Amino acid sequence: MIYLLLIPLFFLIIIFIFFLFKKGKVLFRKFKTNSEKILQEDILKSVYNHQYQNSVCNIESLSEKLNKTNQQIQSSVDKLIDSKHIEPDNKEIRLTDSGKNYALKIIRFHRLYEKFLADKTNVNEKKWHQLAEEFEHNLTNEEAEKLAAQIGNPVFDPHGDPIPSPKGELPEVKGMRLSELNPGDISVVIHIEDEPDNIYQSIVNKGIYNGIQIRFLGTFNNEVSFYANEKLCSLSLEEANNINVGLLKLEKIHLGDFKKLSSLSVGQRGKIIGIAKSLRGQQRRRLMDLGIVPGTEIEVELESMSGDPLAYKIRGTTIALRKNQTEKIYIESL
């Protein structure tokens, strides 16, 4: 008789598990991996990056970068030569025109997907690159254009890199390396290289993000020191070399005090300087729609029962914000 119990219970548990693990969205789609195709595409991307940065590319540098043996790389490179995507030039490997287009297409997919993850999902920024590395190989052109349209045909990815156009156009590299600034220079982070992963993670962990304002101090004992949004910060030379800085158009430089909105307590006032770029997509738009834009005066009006959220007076209305938001809003004293 006890077995009768198992029938409905089993059935219900199956349904439940089915929902738990069936992640039907494109977002989490798992793919059949075609490792040869992926390797070839990764090679094309690497060769393209070498050319973009004007460095020499050969079998050895590729195998090191992609973590494969020389034979594996060689066999894939041979196939790519057969399909006329790359051409050997002495010991060096160069892309043909069709190879370059192919590489740009993959880069476009990668950056579009990162932008999608940043704007439309809650996925942690440390995982974007890895997810995009898998996703880029499994997208058709139509799917990519649909995705692009869904997120407003962006031209920059969340790391500040330009996204190649569908026709394969890409602008010149802009800005300079962070380590090349002179003491006293003021600039803004415009690009953080997301490879190698461990360097990228440690940069992100130090609170550096695209759009953060840099006041450069200098390089001492291989430590690059600077103020990031007026907070003292230092990076290793290797980390600093993976960051590009420059002044974009419409960028406003702010001198003077940089406080977080979260540092105010009830009754205190301030003037908004800006919202950190790490608040993106819907969250950012929502705050701006509520009137949180540079120049707006803001006052802490009310504390909730537990002290978080707080209610702020903004342009005559009272709006409650959580601490994890107000930590990313910068203000100056009035």
Place this chain on the structure above:
Amino acid sequence: MSDNHNTDKIISTANKLRWEIGENLYDTLMETIYQNAQEIASKAITYSDKKPPFSLDRTLDKILTSKYFGLPIMLLMLALVFWITIEGANYPSSFLASVLVDYIHPVLKDLLTSLNSPKWLTGLLVDGAYLSTAWVISVMLPPMAIFFPLFTLLEDFGYLPRVAFNMDALYRKAGAHGKQALTMAMGFGCNAAGVISTRIIDSPRERLIAIITNNFSLCNGRWPAQILIATIFIGGLAPAYLAGIFSAAAVIFIAVLGIAMSLIVSWFLSKTLLKGETSSFSLELPPYRPPRILQTLYTSLIDRTIFVLWRAIVFAVPAGMIIWLVSNITIDNISVANHFIEKVNPVALLFGLNGVIFLAYIIAIPANEIVIPTILMLTVSQLGLTEFGAGSGVLFELESTADTAKILHSGGWTLLTGINLMLFSLLHNPCSTTIYTIYKETRSLKWTALSTFLPIVLGLSLTFLVTQIFNLLS
């Protein structure tokens, strides 16, 4: 051809310009719009420099969101709303029941009989479709017509956003939005209305969480069943003078368990299934203002009460027919209902329930309000009791709790059955109206199915556990 070429050229120029301008465009645009607006406004509007010495809004806010008074005031307000709803609904409910069930039902039956309609048609239409619809209207309409306007008045006055503001810390820890406290409170009135009210949550992830967990609020339709069962089985445990307190405590425990479940499930969902969905928080605290009573009455009656009632009726008509049919179609002289009950009984016993309860929850899906009448009718027809009820397939309820207890006890109910019924009444699928509303709001079969099956799985697991522990102990 040249058209295409030109478009391409324009797009490529646009891309170049966008690369050139960089990412600051949107922010700068917003900033300029605000600046412009402010310039215009500052020319047209002047503010007096003096701050008023006393601001009612601020004082109210200080009290309503204070560390010490905030929570007690909130609980008091909620208790008051429920008390008015339950007390106030009694009279109109029994009035509606006496008109629709006691008076019109026999009249309709006589009318059809006098028209020489066959017995099965009379049964199907009058005892089945009409009676269950009448039942749903008479028990559902009055509480909703009282609860919704009261709730809307509090909202209109500006109190509810303060509740969300106070409760946000708790809900943030569960990965949800403070406004979920409000949709949950609305769910205590009616889950379908609660699901609709999640529209106030503008972040998609938190809204989905609020929709899926709304069913854990013990709705109006389930309170009477809880109270009845608690009175019979839990109250019976205590000495007579404590019986009332015992059974009230049991019902409150169930309601609090529901709140705890909704927080736990919210936390679980936000950590697993809904991890990747976007989330944003903002909550406006509008100024207090005197509520607009007439407008509130009108909108809450039309938008909420009539709307939900209509959906319930649409489902009650076919369900009433099914209820009548399963009790009256016989195979080998035993009704389909009794066949089902016999077959399911052994399984149901493992969950400390019985076949009647399982069948009642399946066929009474249009409204939780008719679960108890269905259980009574099924029990009576299963046992062949002739002293109660009005025949197979005809829903009924008894004035006297003692008589109800007598029926249930002769149906083999024990304390364990009572406890498990209370648990299962909290944790089972939402009524069909709510399920349909969830589908309408989410437009997704997946989330609708999850909201439907998740509570059943939880309910069956819990009752199974309770039964095994109970059997071990006794």
